Amino acid sequence: MRVDTASKMQRIDAQVLIPGRGSPITNGTLIFCEKKITFVGEKSKLPTKYQEISPIEVPILMPGLWDCHVHLCGSARYSLGDVASTHMVVAGARCAREVVAMLNAGFTSVRELASYGVQLATVIDEGWLPGPNIYSSVSILSTTSGHGNVRGIPLDVLWRKIENGTPLYLCDGVNECIKGVRVQIRKGAKVIKLAASGGIVREGDDVFAQQFSDKELAAIVDEASRNNLLVAAHCHANKAILAAIKAGCRTIEHATLIEDDAIQLMVEKDVLLIATRGIVKFGAEQPEIAVREHCKINKQHAEGYRKAVKAGVRIAIGTDMLLNSFKLPWGYGMNGVELKSAVEAGMTPLQAIEAATANGPASLGPKAVNSGLLKEGFDADFIGLDKNPLEDIEILGDAKNIIHVWKGGKLFKTNGQPIGFLN
Numbered sequence: 001m002r003v004d005t006a007s008k009m010q011r012i013d014a015q016v017l018i019p020g021r022g023s024p025i026t027n028g029t030l031i032f033c034e035k036k037i038t039f040v041g042e043k044s045k046l047p048t049k050y051q052e053i054s055p056i057e058v059p060i061l062m063p064g065l066w067d068c069h070v071h072l073c074g075s076a077r078y079s080l081g082d083v084a085s086t087h088m089v090v091a092g093a094r095c096a097r098e099v100v101a102m103l104n105a106g107f108t109s110v111r112e113l114a115s116y117g118v119q120l121a122t123v124i125d126e127g128w129l130p131g132p133n134i135y136s137s138v139s140i141l142s143t144t145s146g147h148g149n150v151r152g153i154p155l156d157v158l159w160r161k162i163e164n165g166t167p168l169y170l171c172d173g174v175n176e177c178i179k180g181v182r183v184q185i186r187k188g189a190k191v192i193k194l195a196a197s198g199g200i201v202r203e204g205d206d207v208f209a210q211q212f213s214d215k216e217l218a219a220i221v222d223e224a225s226r227n228n229l230l231v232a233a234h235c236h237a238n239k240a241i242l243a244a245i246k247a248g249c250r251t252i253e254h255a256t257l258i259e260d261d262a263i264q265l266m267v268e269k270d271v272l273l274i275a276t277r278g279i280v281k282f283g284a285e286q287p288e289i290a291v292r293e294h295c296k297i298n299k300q301h302a303e304g305y306r307k308a309v310k311a312g313v314r315i316a317i318g319t320d321m322l323l324n325s326f327k328l329p330w331g332y333g334m335n336g337v338e339l340k341s342a343v344e345a346g347m348t349p350l351q352a353i354e355a356a357t358a359n360g361p362a363s364l365g366p367k368a369v370n371s372g373l374l375k376e377g378f379d380a381d382f383i384g385l386d387k388n389p390l391e392d393i394e395i396l397g398d399a400k401n402i403i404h405v406w407k408g409g410k411l412f413k414t415n416g417q418p419i420g421f422l423n
Helices: 080-085 088-104 117-126 155-163 173-186 214-226 238-247 260-269 277-285 293-311 335-344 349-356 360-367 393-397
Strands: 009-017 025-033 036-042 055-063 065-075 107-112 133-136 140-142 168-170 192-195 231-235 251-254 272-274 321-323 382-385 402-407 410-413
Touching: 009 382, 025 055, 055 402, 065 080, 065 088, 065 335, 065 349, 065 360, 080 168, 088 107, 088 117, 088 402, 088 410, 107 117, 107 360, 107 402, 117 133, 140 173, 155 168, 168 173, 173 214, 192 214, 214 231, 214 238, 231 238, 238 251, 238 260, 260 293, 272 360, 277 293, 277 335, 293 335, 335 349, 335 393, 349 393
Parallel strands: 009 055, 065 107, 065 321, 107 133, 140 168, 140 192, 192 231, 231 251, 251 272
Antiparallel strands: 009 025, 025 036, 055 382, 382 402, 402 410
């Protein structure tokens, strides 16, 4: 039976088309059929077979944005203890709003690094809830004394919570680390995440320490690699960054205290940096919510990020969104604010957009998808804007400027009307 694909073709004309990588196209046009892009180029060069398709017209067209470091855990406090103690039904209800908020802000894909992303992806893929494509690590692998261990909860109680679905996993020694990777794979992980160093806001958690041994790190990376999965390393301390890179981790998260030797090694090995700069800046400005530790490392983080950009480290955008709150000036749907931080670190607006689009799939390593570019054969994930972010990158931090959102060829947001129950 012959399928009439011509009737399924759709066209978008843009005054400026930003492809994600490469120069913008003035008076550009894009053709897509169902979930895939079939043509991108100047409107004057549009093939005859597409010229009769009635277009949707937008001022600016660009790929859907990627946030390569978010958490969908439904936590009301900046605390792993709160993550572990929040009932999963409550967490899911809170997260339902957050995934819609991110799609409404133009984020069509997110890499979710330890929380309930796998479960939320199931609901989104079934069509019950609008939201981005979610690629999850399921849990964060941590040593028993490390970043993922909630010290306020007795260890036996914490393990019961872990077994019941709390997105933490404790492992010590090579064999336990290998099993930890396999457990995440069994639960549907698309990437593996580990805590190579301590965290910033955890009592008793040494931010300067390397927590997994070199042998444990190597075992995690080897097991993940054999299963075609990339390993993302939560790292603040420079020595933890070095150890993670040497073990084969392909993305470094935060890199808060990074130094010149680690920057050089990232360049040499083409390791991707997700700096999550915005959450550190926010924490430094909000001491009343018990993140005063951010104040201590804010300047170092800013300088390290600038050095990494100048040295040519490959960068993808990530926010470390974690906190569910209507009262704070930083939350889901404001993910695009992170691009301003990238420009402050020395990127041009076009480079920042590339970090938030074309570089996003690289954060999945072997599981990378054809996304993040306006290019023939790529996924039909793109957004229309009423203003040009190349002239003002802050435009991407306000969802009101995102007037259209397509994901998988489906139009979720049109004419600036908020998606779903956001209005």
